[in-house]
Structure formats: C-alpha cells, structure tokens
Amino acid sequence: xxxxxxxxxxxxxxxxxxxxxxxxxxxxxxxxxxxxxxxxxxxxxxxxxxxxxxxxxxxxxxxxxxxxxxxxxxxxxxxxxxxxxxxxxxxxxxxxxxxxxxxxxxxxxxxxxxxxxxxxxxxxxxxxxxxxxxxxxxxxxxxxxxxxxxxxxxxxxxxxxxxxxxxxxxxxxxxxxxxxxxxxxxxxxxxxxxxxxxxxxxxxxxxxxxxxxxxxxxxxxxxxxxxxxxxxxxxxxxxxxxxxxxxxxxxxxxxxxxxxxxxxxxxxxxxxxxxxxxxxxxxxxxxxxxxxxxxxxxxxxxxxxxxxxxxxxxxxxxxxxxxxxxxxxxxxxxxxxxxxxxxxxxxxxxxxxxxxxxxxxxxxxxxxxxxxxxxxxxxxxxxxxxxxxxxxxxxxxxxxxxxxxxxxxxxxxxxxxxxxxxxxxxxxxxxxxxxxxxxxxxxxxxxxxxxxxxxxxxxxxxxxxxxxxxxxxxxxxxxxxxxxxxxxxxxxxxxxxxxxxxxx
Numbered sequence: 001x002x003x004x005x006x007x008x009x010x011x012x013x014x015x016x017x018x019x020x021x022x023x024x025x026x027x028x029x030x031x032x033x034x035x036x037x038x039x040x041x042x043x044x045x046x047x048x049x050x051x052x053x054x055x056x057x058x059x060x061x062x063x064x065x066x067x068x069x070x071x072x073x074x075x076x077x078x079x080x081x082x083x084x085x086x087x088x089x090x091x092x093x094x095x096x097x098x099x100x101x102x103x104x105x106x107x108x109x110x111x112x113x114x115x116x117x118x119x120x121x122x123x124x125x126x127x128x129x130x131x132x133x134x135x136x137x138x139x140x141x142x143x144x145x146x147x148x149x150x151x152x153x154x155x156x157x158x159x160x161x162x163x164x165x166x167x168x169x170x171x172x173x174x175x176x177x178x179x180x181x182x183x184x185x186x187x188x189x190x191x192x193x194x195x196x197x198x199x200x201x202x203x204x205x206x207x208x209x210x211x212x213x214x215x216x217x218x219x220x221x222x223x224x225x226x227x228x229x230x231x232x233x234x235x236x237x238x239x240x241x242x243x244x245x246x247x248x249x250x251x252x253x254x255x256x257x258x259x260x261x262x263x264x265x266x267x268x269x270x271x272x273x274x275x276x277x278x279x280x281x282x283x284x285x286x287x288x289x290x291x292x293x294x295x296x297x298x299x300x301x302x303x304x305x306x307x308x309x310x311x312x313x314x315x316x317x318x319x320x321x322x323x324x325x326x327x328x329x330x331x332x333x334x335x336x337x338x339x340x341x342x343x344x345x346x347x348x349x350x351x352x353x354x355x356x357x358x359x360x361x362x363x364x365x366x367x368x369x370x371x372x373x374x375x376x377x378x379x380x381x382x383x384x385x386x387x388x389x390x391x392x393x394x395x396x397x398x399x400x401x402x403x404x405x406x407x408x409x410x411x412x413x414x415x416x417x418x419x420x421x422x423x424x425x426x427x428x429x430x431x432x433x434x435x436x437x438x439x440x441x442x443x444x445x446x447x448x449x450x451x452x453x454x455x456x457x458x459x460x461x462x463x464x465x466x467x468x469x470x471x472x473x474x475x476x477x478x479x480x481x482x483x484x485x486x487x488x489x490x491x492x493x494x495x496x497x498x499x500x501x502x503x504x
Contacts, residue, residue, distance in 0.1 A: 415478075
C-alpha cells in the first residue's frame, strides 16, 4: 500500500460480454436485479433501467436450476432490446446451478463458503467458463465462510482471505485468467481489513486478478450511501478496486449514480505527501492512535484537539501524512475538509470517502465537514453518520439491511421503512433486516436483532445469532420484534437519539 501518493493496484484485464475491467480501464459500476429471475420481462425491464442509469454489469440471482435455465431467456431478450450490458449469475448453494448458468451469462459469481471443491467441481466450472469466455467471480462473504475455515479462523478478515486464496490458487494452477474476487461484509472495518489483507496475499503470490468492492447490507437513504462510501472510499483511496457496487435497499438503478460518483471521484488523486513515521501506522492492523474515547463532530467542544484541514486534491493522503508526522504521536486530531457541492448527498458521499478511512483506521479523533451551502444541523447528521459507518462512535440505530434480490420473500424496502419508523429513536442497537436465509443469518452476524424472510409472508426473528421465533406471519412480525427488544430491556419510549435518520 502506497502511503505517500495515489496509485492504482496493478491488475490484469478481464473481458466478459461487452465489458472489460482491470488494467488501465476505469473502475466499472454495477448493480443487481431484485425481480424474480423466473419473470423474464420484469428482469429485462429492470436491467434496462439499470443500463439507462449507467450500469453496464448486472447481476441476477440463480438460486436453483429453474432460475438458472431462465437466464437463457433473459439473455436473449436483453440482446433483442439492444442493452449493452454484461449479465452475471449469482450462485449460492448449488454448483449445478452455476454449471447451467454458465451456458448463458457472461460471468458467474460463486461463494466459496457454499461451494464444494473436493470433487473437482470448481475445476469443472472453470473449464466450462474457459470454453465460452465466461468470467468467474470468487465472492467471499463475511457471514458465510465454510465451516472448516470458520472453525480455524472464525469470521475474521484473515478467514475471508484464506477462503478466497484457496479458490484463486486453483484458478492460477489451471491458468484461468478470467477470475475476479470480492470480500464483502456489512462491517466496514472487517471489509476494509479483508480487502487489504487480500491485496497483500495476492501480491505475495504474483496474482493480478481484478477486485470487486462492496459493503453488504448498507441500508438505504443517506445513511446507506455514507456507509458504502466509507468502506469503498477507503479502498479506492488505497488504489484497490476495479469494479464497485453500492448495495442499497432501494430500486437497483438508484445504486448506479452513487457508485459512479465514487468511481469518478477517485479516478485521479494528485500530489505526493511525505510520511516521516510510517511505522506509526499499519493498514491491516487496527490501532487507536490517541486516548480519545468518543470522537467529536464540528459543533462540539474542540479544546485540546488539533485541527488539520486538507486543501489538496488528495485529502486522504494529505491528512494521513500530516497525522503520522505529528511531533506528539498521540495528539488528538480533528480532520477537516471543505465541500462546495450544492447536493447534500454529494457532500456526504465525498466526505465519507475522504475522511471516513482516517476514523476507520483509528488515526483521527473527530471530523469537520465544512459545507457552507448546507445547514449546520444537516452537516452534523452527516458527520455522525460517518463516525458510525467508520465504527468510531455509535449514536443511533444501525440497520443492516440487504438490497434484496430475486430471492427476497417480501417487500423489503417498504418493510425497512416501517421498521425504521418504529425503531429509529433507539440508540446503539443494530437491527438486521434481511430478505431471505441465504445470506441473512450470517451477514447480520453483528446485529443485536434480526428480521429475516423465512417464506412467503413469513418472518423469523433473531436475538443475535439465536432464532427466537420461526415462520411467524409478517403482519405480526414488527410488533413481535418490538416486544423482543422490550423483553431484553433495550427499548426506549422517548426519542432521545442525536438525530433522526434521513430516508432520502
């Protein structure tokens, strides 16, 4: 990792369908349909909306043979409509679904945690992909590592890297160069650490496979955009990443402008900044630099804090260098940056991408977003959201909400809004709102409570990782969730949170 200046991690080119990623190509943006993969026309219409928004890579779930077979019809209709997109099949449990899907799509994504390799299934899929020129994404998820990996490493960044490297070594051994890899988590600190460790491990073994970035289950509204920008921005600032997805619990086409903003924002970062004490910082080991217990925002007392303001086109590197060069290495620091954008969303995304990593890495102790076109109260909310997304200070309920896909068993966008309306006044709780059991229980592992689709019109409730109530009617589920929170003494009747989450 280059601390003094911005440089893209070298990666090989991977072409699939009409798209090429890696090498000198710009960072590509993508999204995923949330329509039923068996509904050809609904999928094609949504792919069209994603394409119109600027997304040229579109993923569809293929949880079974039936869905995988229907990708043939979807692919044909996409070409008939003249949509210039690459189609990606998302496979979770069934290797045979991957084999079917690989006949029709441009890329197949598999999860090592749910894919067997002991009988040569991976090698067989690779050969099938090689024959048609299909790319393969090794998509590791924090919450669904293989049992043997989990038993040795736990659900840690190191375990995620072990899982990815096992599959990448197979690709390398058989000379398959159309591989892409991802390391997703809803916890930004875990996600960033996993990608950095992966980049190191790949470099050590001479691998140049492209990397896809994403924060899973980021939620919706401004909060979801900020959480994604903190994680994705931290890595783009490191020069890591060839494709990105901003996973929002909203219509998929809403993800594209946010992802494109991030890709464009990090297309070039000028300047070189000397770091005199690199030994004070390790990008793969979290260390709090100062003794400040609660990081601050701009309108709180700043006595005893040094304020460092970025003025260059590479604020992350500039501020990191300044912090590492402090005469007193543990001196409390507030990082500041001015943004003149008229859109609050643009300010929030840029600030989260520039400054969030400094909080995520334990280097900064406060944040000051100077945005004169916006009310101080709105900027305070943005600052608090960045602190929470960076796991530095928790001030409101956090929603670990999946963006939904064709596996989703209920209207998750509407349900998330209903859950927020009843619970957003709570403080320091994490509530998982998941569409189905495929990723649900694992990806919401950090959550205090979970609301997971179990079947049509049915919900299973969790306390931590423990199932509390299975298959209850959805019309009862929210009241039952609130009763569960009350039962554990974590309910508050008054709204005393530091701010109310914006949903737009």
